[in-house]
Amino acid sequence: MFGEKALELIREFNRNKDGNLGPYNEDGVRQVLEEMQVLYEANQNDVAQLVQDTSDQTSLTAVQIRHDSLQRNKRCLLAYLYNRLAKIRSLRWEFGSVLPPDIKNNMSEKEVQWFTRYNRSLANYMRSLGPGGLDLTQDLQPPQNVYIEVRCVEDRGELELNDGSKVLLKKNSLHYLPRSQCEHLIRQGVLKHIT
């Protein structure tokens, strides 16, 4: 049936909606496009015939159905791409400007391009805010405390804080640090937040 493959793409995306970004299904997209190409060509032929011979209306329904299938395929493809982009955008807010390699491998070339462009415009925007810029990606929820307790998971050498003081990050030492300074380290897995 027409549109089956496009639906499969949507299903696939929906399946790991809550998980990480799934791999870009290049094969699936290509197959849908091919299907659309076939449908389009068949429609072209029939329509040409209809225009020539207005008395024979038999193929009109077929054209109608093919047209709807085309529309539906298009919609599904767009939904697939758009939702992936939305996901990538939210990843940018979660992980910062550098994505972990396993996520990056799941993105198509065009998506990577879009990601870098998005990064750039976001950075430009953040720089334009106030004097010296403002990092919007931090503190998405209002923090309960300015400082948090963290445990160091690996040896990382010295960390210099904003106020100029330094902290030595050694494996299995515990620290009480400003949240803003160590949030990215927690994301990278160097520190662990103790609750």
Add this chain to the structure above:
Amino acid sequence: MLLTDPVKDFFHKIVHQRVLVMVALDVDALCACKILQSLFRCDNIQYTLVPVSKKSDLVREYEEHKEQNKHIILLNCGANIDLLNTLDPSEDVTFYVIDSHRPIDLVNFYCERQVYLILKHNQQEIDAIPDYDVIYREYDSDEEESEGDDDTEQVSKRRRFDEASLMRKKERREWEERRKEIIFDYEEFSYYGTCASLIVYDLAWRMSKDNNELLWWAIAGVTDQFQNKRIGRDRYVTGVLELQGHMSRLNHANEDEDNSKSIDCMRINFEHDLDLALYRHWSLFESLCHSISTVSAFKVWTNIGMKKLHQFLAEMGIPLTQCKQNYEFMDTKMRDNLQTLVEESALKFGLKNLKFQSFSAQYGFNHKICASDAVYSVNALLENIKLTDTNGMTDKSNFVDALEGLSRISAPKMKEGLELAKLQLQAIRNNVGTFIDVGQVLSYGPFLYTSIKEGSPDYKYFSHPTHLNLFSHYLLQSYVRSLGKSKREKAIHLPLVICAPCDIEEGISIIAGIPPLADDSRKNLFGNAFIHAAERTKSRTSHDYFDSSIITMKNEDRSKFIDALITIMT
């Protein structure tokens, strides 16, 4: 220098500063650290916590962190070593020492700045420290100089001063001898003072920042000292009474029914509890087989002893099926009456001190834990042999685990620790039995001696100082009980030296000495004796633990070291 007002001189000084907290690896220090952490959280003081298990650790961690931190707090370490000499700190570094190890190093006590001691103002403890004048004399250095000058001056001139200088020299010699004697007397015994967690709790109380949670940690600290026999019963009771005062003060508001707290809040109860290890989390039978007082009283390693234990249970009227059951599943009626039952039959069997004042904490309906069980659990987490690699070095994750176990009484780590503690107690019990059966405890005249062989199945447990210490107390008490009456009288006044393999590949063993059973002050004379014996025989020892009565040494030097120890102590 002694701080008179810890709130003003200590806490207010470190607000808005970065501090480094160095924590020794024992339960008391961890509790103190927990209390400090919550105080720091109130005032947004940034801190770094570093565990240190030995003196060499202390030096290494200090070297690594000295660039970043100028305020250093030492918990249960450092008071009995000369900090200025060992760490050689630059002028802007300040140490705050909260330590229960005694005697306090005199340089730490009398130096004017950099090292600050925070103590409980206990007159007895302060009196024990020799006066400044006795130890240091102002003119000391002057004389040295003038003596140097004397040599260059003319001979005739010198003769005139002879009389006076001779007098002075004589006086000085006498003074020096007296000084040596006083210092020797002062340093002869090592013992434990007020526990660190109680001191820190006191600080919190002075700032009105204490609550039930902090109190629980202070309780655990005091219980730890008692449980590992670092303090006698008298001192424990004093500590407990003080804590009880705090407890009733904190909880009096919700005694009436109108504003009672929700069950989900932590609640601390004071109670007279049975001194049985982990019995709430084990079966009654097992717990009787593994607690120090019952093990030694029944001699459970013998057949007769086992019979006696069964008699004891029969006397109480608890069926075997019930007491071999997990405590939680015992009959409610039995459980409620257990304390009176045990107490009544204990009298008949001559069991003394089976009850002691203690605290328990409850959280919700099912998490009830008593202080001594919590201490067993955290101790087990600290000396978890699964985390120890072959060199006897741990990657410090035991420290993090133990802190996690302490953080909440309902923490899953606490449960894990209880299981580990059971394993350790089983190891202790098995070894106590075999040691006495085989007659491995030998009397060497001034002290008893025993050693754990490398091949023995549980030797790994005993390479950790706290656990070795606990084992030796079990062993000593059981050994003394196993002797005949005349021998017992003698053995009760003998200390015990125990030796266990520490690092088999390097051929290093760990040696610990504990004071005799009859001595309730828990003063330990082995610290100095070990040093002297090592000096005499030039043994390759390392006095690296904060507790001076525990040392490590090369296996080859052991026999001559012990020989020297015998001569010193006779």
